[in-house]
Amino acid sequence: MSDKLKVESATMPAGGWGSVKEVTNILLHEHVPLKDSRLLMKQNKPDGFACVSCAWAKPANPHPFEFCESGAKATAWETTSKAIGASFFDRHTVTELESWSDHELENQGRLTEPLRWDAASDKYRPVAWDTAFAEIGAALRACDREQVVFYASGRASLETSYMYQLMARMYGNNNLPDSSNMCHESTSVGLKKTIGVAVGTVGLNDFEHTDCIFFFGQNVGVNSPRMLHQLQEARKRGVQIITFNPLRERGLVSFTNPQSPIEMLTGQETPISTQYHQLKPGGDTAVLMGLCKAVLARDDEARAGGAQRVLDMPFLQEHTHGFEAFEASVRACSWPAIEAESGLTRSAIEGAADVYCKSAAVMAVYGMGLTQHRQGVQNVTMLVNFLLVRGNIGKPGAGVCPVRGHSNVQGQRTVGITEKPELAPLDQLKAQYGFEPPRKTGMNTVEACEAILAGKVPAFIALGGNFVRAVPDTVRMEAAWRRLPLTVQISTKLNRNHVIHGQASYILPCLGRIEIDRQRGTPQSVSIEDSTSCMHGSRGMAEPAAATLLSEPAIVAGLAKATLAPNPNVDWDAWVADYSRVRDAIETTFPSIFRDFNERMWTPGGFRKPLGAAERVWDTPSKRAEFTVPAMLQADADADSPDPAALRLFTVRSDGQFNTTIYSNEDRFRGVSGSRMVLFMSPVDMARLQLADGDLVDLATAVSDDAPRHVRGLRVVAYDVPEGCAAGYYPECNPLIPIWHHALESKVPAAKSIDVLVRRTASS
Ligand SMILES: Nc1nc2c(c(=O)[nH]1)N[C@H]1C(S)=C(S)[C@@H](COP(=O)(O)OP(=O)(O)OC[C@H]3O[C@@H](n4cnc5c(=O)[nH]c(N)nc54)[C@H](O)[C@@H]3O)O[C@H]1N2
C-alpha cells in the first residue's frame, strides 16, 4: 500500500458508482472466489448470515442486495482466500512485525493454526489445540482469580457470549469489559437512568411514521450505510433531517441508491440533511439546551396568545418526573453561553427548534459524537430531555436511536457480558448451574487498563478485538501490555495485539460468522441482536478458511474445560455439539427476552426484546421518564488547555476501515487517499499557526499531566472543520488520549475531544 498522500475535493454522494467500484475492488483484492462473492446475496437475509460489519437493523423484507459498501468490504475481508501459513512465522520475528502497519498485519489473511509465542526465537510457533488449552488452563488455575480479565469485542454471537460470561463467572470474577465500554456505554448508563431501558426505542417501522429526524455525531454513510435506505425513503416523504456534526460528512449530505438502476444511470442524488449545523466538538449539550430554550420560548408565546401548547403537557404530567427543575435550568442558561460553547448562532439553533416544534413525531439518531466525551452520559440524557419535552418517546415515528457499532455488541450485554453484577441474572445462574457467582463489581475497559498499568493483571483473555490498539494512551498501554504474564487472543486475523504481547502469549484462530460451522458433521447456526433490539439467526455459508480452525463456542468450551473444575450442570461438550442447546440455556436464564428462542430466531426481521420505554412503561425509580439537569455545558472540561494555540482534536473513522482493521488508506468521502497520517484543519487555524497544506506536523497533548503524549509526522490537510478544532484518524491518534480522560459514570474513553498543540516537524 503506497503512503503517498493525495487530497481531492470529494463531492460524490454516498452510495452511487463509487460504492460499486469499491465493492468490486475489495472482492478482487481479497481474491474472493466468484462463488463466495455470491454470498453477498445472502447477507442480512432471513435465511442468510448477519453481516459482520455494523449492527444496523435487518428488515423483514430485505432489498435484493441487503448489503452496503462497508458490509461488502467486511465480508470480503473475512472470506479472503489469503491465509497465514506456518512459514510466515518462520520468516518473521515478532519484533520485526512490530514495525508493520495495522493494514499490513491483517492483510496477511486469515490465521489458520493455534500459535504460541516462543521467547527464544521471538516467533509464534504452531501448537496443538489440546496443548494450548491445557497450558492456558494450568496458568489460569494458578492466577489470582479476581484479577484475570475476560475482554469481549462485540462481534461474537449470543451463543458464544453467553458461554464466555458463564466461564468468567465460574472462574471467579465479573471482569467482563466489552468493546461497548469504549462505545455506547454512555448510552446504556444514560438511557437506563432516564427512560429505564439501556437501549434505543426506535424500530425500523418508526422511519415510516416520523416527521423529522435529528442526527447527532453519527456518520451514517460510512458506519451504518444501510440506514441510508430508510433515510432516503423518509426524505422522499418530505421528512426533515437536521444534522449536528463538526464535519460535513458525505452520507449526511446526499445519497445515490446503488440498487436503483434509474438513480445510478441518471446520477440522481437525494439530499439527506435539510439543515446541517457544524457545531464545535463537545457542543452538543449546549445545542440541546438551546433547542429546549427555544421550545420553551415558543411555548411561552403560544400560552400568551392562547394557542395550543408547544410542550406536550399531558405527557409531561402523566409520564415524566423532574421537569420543573430542568425547565428552571434551561431558563437560567444564557444564549451567549450556549453560542460560545456550541459554536452555533442562536438563530441557527432556533431554526432547528422551529422544525422540531412543528413536527408531530421526532426521532433522534446518534453515535460516538455524543458518547465519547467526558460528559458523554450527560449528552445522552440531554438528548432524552429534548425528546421528552414534546412527548417524543413511546409513540410511532418518535424515539431515541443510538446506532450501535459491532454487529452483536448490544446482544453481548443482553446475554450477560457485563462487569456490573446488578445487570447480570446472578441468582438465576446460581440456580441453573449450582455455583456461587461472584458478586463483586468487575473491571470495565478503563479499569482494566488502569489495572494493567499498575501491573495487577496476571492474564488477559480476549474474545476477538484488538484491545491494546483500540484503547487510549497507546504508548503507556503497550509498555504495560508487554509485562502481562499471559495474553490469550481468540482471533481471525493478525493484529497489533498479537505482536505486542504478554510474556506468555497464545493466538487461538477461530471461524468467522460467514463460515460454515460444522459440529459432528452438522452445520450450526448462531444469533445476534441488532441496534433496534431484534434478534436474528445467522447461518455460515462459506467454506472455512482452514480445517484447523475451531468455532468460537468450541474455543470457549476448550478453555473452560481446561480451567474450571467439572460441574455436572454445565455440559460444555453438549453445547458445542448442538448450539440450539445453548439457546435453550439462554432461554432458561432470560425467559422473558428469549421465549421460544430456537423457533423465533428465524422470524424475518427478527424478534424484538420487550422494551418498556417504547410502550411508555418506565422502569425507573419514579416509574416515570426522568428529566435530568445538566451539570455544565462543557463536554470536556478536563481536557481543556488554557493555551490559546491549542486545538480541540477529535478522532474519526474512514470508509477504508472497520475500527482497527484498516482495509486501505482510502477515505474517499473526505477525498483523502494514500495515507492516514493526516490532520484535518481549518484554513483559519492554518493561517494563524502559519501552516500550509501538506506541511508535516507533530501533535502533543496540551493538558498537563505526568506523561508527555505525542503523535509525530502528520500531514496538514485544509478542511471544512470549525475553527479551533482538528480531526485525525482513530486508531493513529490514540497515543494522544490520556486514559484518565473518559466519560463520567460510563468510563467511555473521551476520544472525541482532547486539546493538542501542533508543531511543525523539526526536519520539514
Ligand atoms: N465501515 C465502518 N463501519 C463501522 C465502523 C467502522 O470503523 N467502519 N465501526 C463500528 C463501530 S464499533 C461503531 S461504534 C460505529 C461508529 O460510528 P459513528 O458513531 O459514526 O462514529 P465515528 O466515525 O467515530 O464518528 C462519529 C461522527 O461524529 C462526529 N463528531 C465528532 N465529535 C463530535 C461532537 O462532539 N459532536 C457531534 N455532534 N458530532 C461529533 C464526527 O465528525 C463523525 O461524523 O460504527 C460501526 N460501523
Ligand SMILES: Nc1nc2c(c(=O)[nH]1)N[C@H]1C(S)=C(S)[C@@H](COP(=O)(O)OP(=O)(O)OC[C@H]3O[C@@H](n4cnc5c(=O)[nH]c(N)nc54)[C@H](O)[C@@H]3O)O[C@H]1N2
Ligand atoms: N480514538 C478512538 N478510539 C476508539 C474509538 C474512537 O472512535 N476513537 N472507538 C472505540 C470503539 S467504538 C470500539 S467498538 C473499539 C473497538 O475495539 P475492538 O472491538 O477491540 O477492535 P476491532 O478493531 O473491532 O477488532 C479487530 C480484530 O477483531 C478480530 N476479529 C474479527 N472478526 C472476528 C471474529 O469473528 N471473531 C473473533 N474472535 N475475532 C474477530 C480480528 O483479529 C481483528 O484484528 O475501539 C474504540 N477506540
Ligand SMILES: [Mo]
Ligand atoms: Mo464501537
